Amino acid sequence: MAAMVRVDTLPNAAKALFGDEAERRAAVIARDRNADGHFFYSVSTTGVYCRPSCASRRARPEHVRFHLTRADAERAGFRPCKRCRPDEPALAERRAAAVEKACRLIEGAEEMPSLDILAGAAGMSRFHFHRVFKSLTGVTPKDYAAGHRARRVRKALTRASTVTEAIYSSGFHSNGRFYAAASGILGMTPTSFRSGGTGASIHFAVGACSLGSVLVAATDRGVCAILLGDDPEALVRDLQDRFPEAKFVVGDRGFERLVAKVVGLVEAPALGLNLPLDVRGTAFQQRVWRALRHIPAGSTASYTDIARRIGAPKAARGVAQACAANPVALAIPCHRVVRSDGTLAGYRWGVDRKRALLEREATR
Numbered sequence: 001m002a003a004m005v006r007v008d009t010l011p012n013a014a015k016a017l018f019g020d021e022a023e024r025r026a027a028v029i030a031r032d033r034n035a036d037g038h039f040f041y042s043v044s045t046t047g048v049y050c051r052p053s054c055a056s057r058r059a060r061p062e063h064v065r066f067h068l069t070r071a072d073a074e075r076a077g078f079r080p081c082k083r084c085r086p087d088e089p090a091l092a093e094r095r096a097a098a099v100e101k102a103c104r105l106i107e108g109a110e111e112m113p114s115l116d117i118l119a120g121a122a123g124m125s126r127f128h129f130h131r132v133f134k135s136l137t138g139v140t141p142k143d144y145a146a147g148h149r150a151r152r153v154r155k156a157l158t159r160a161s162t163v164t165e166a167i168y169s170s171g172f173h174s175n176g177r178f179y180a181a182a183s184g185i186l187g188m189t190p191t192s193f194r195s196g197g198t199g200a201s202i203h204f205a206v207g208a209c210s211l212g213s214v215l216v217a218a219t220d221r222g223v224c225a226i227l228l229g230d231d232p233e234a235l236v237r238d239l240q241d242r243f244p245e246a247k248f249v250v251g252d253r254g255f256e257r258l259v260a261k262v263v264g265l266v267e268a269p270a271l272g273l274n275l276p277l278d279v280r281g282t283a284f285q286q287r288v289w290r291a292l293r294h295i296p297a298g299s300t301a302s303y304t305d306i307a308r309r310i311g312a313p314k315a316a317r318g319v320a321q322a323c324a325a326n327p328v329a330l331a332i333p334c335h336r337v338v339r340s341d342g343t344l345a346g347y348r349w350g351v352d353r354k355r356a357l358l359e360r361e362a363t364r
Helices: 012-016 021-029 070-074 091-108 117-120 126-135 141-159 163-169 176-186 190-194 231-243 253-267 283-292 301-310 316-324 349-361
Strands: 041-042 046-049 063-066 201-209 212-219 223-228 248-252
Touching: 012 201, 041 070, 041 316, 046 070, 063 070, 091 126, 117 126, 126 141, 126 301, 141 283, 190 349, 201 231, 201 253, 212 253, 223 253, 283 301, 283 316, 301 316
Parallel strands: 201 248
Antiparallel strands: 041 046, 041 063, 201 212, 212 223
16 A cells, blocks of 8 residues: 555644654555554555455555544544444454453353353454453453352452341352352352351461471361471461461371471472362452463573463563462462563562572482
């Protein structure tokens, strides 16, 4: 496409961004979405006007005019393009509105609506809706529903005066569904959660390793904490702060064997820890933690790499925060995440420990 031949007066903001004909021409050739809303162009041979980002076949320059607004284009006798629909909200706005509608459907339902229902409400195919939803929210519809349900259950249990009241205020219509969801989300009964963990039994023990002290704790569901530090008492206080009313049980000889496995993991982190975990986090944190467990021993990945792998390329900062919230050192190997230039960033249990773990994996 060559030079455009006529330019109507553009607003100051558009002039600043697309100040001359060459820039406007380049915007249309590149189908630049950033130019949408600043101007429109019409094609005399087809009688239509389009957004700069329109994917229609490019017209010859002598047939093209620029217009300040849609009204200007329509007063000149042009009709809106059926492909880019310049008389409707932009594609990005339509997609955002569709995803927001889907989110409200998920939030208002006791059981997650099927993907077919959500896609139908958004006016998209199943595959296209799933891709658009994930690109805008950073999570899948299923993960969004799980995260919303977790927030809803915790909020209801915190504010309601009784568990029965929490069942109805969180949108559930049967006790069975509420207890099934709550137990999976909280890792304990709703009554125990309301009382700060009263009745929940957490076995723990502290051992010594070459990197200082290591605390290992587990519920009946799996390992819930692996903490590293210099002060054993500080590690115990850290654990107690998580559930101030939980029942803590000092580990027996059988549990000490678990601690020995973790100490062995400190000395040779490449071995991995093949044990069930009981870690709770947001949907985003869970996605990050799953991605971390797929980084091979002896390798590293940047925060940006992980953000791309989970489908949220702009969420590098969120990835760093999820790494910092990791409650199980080594089992979820957040020590394998580094800056984009390869240098070591912060580590919850100290950068020196992070460096030592990476060196041991590289040597092995």
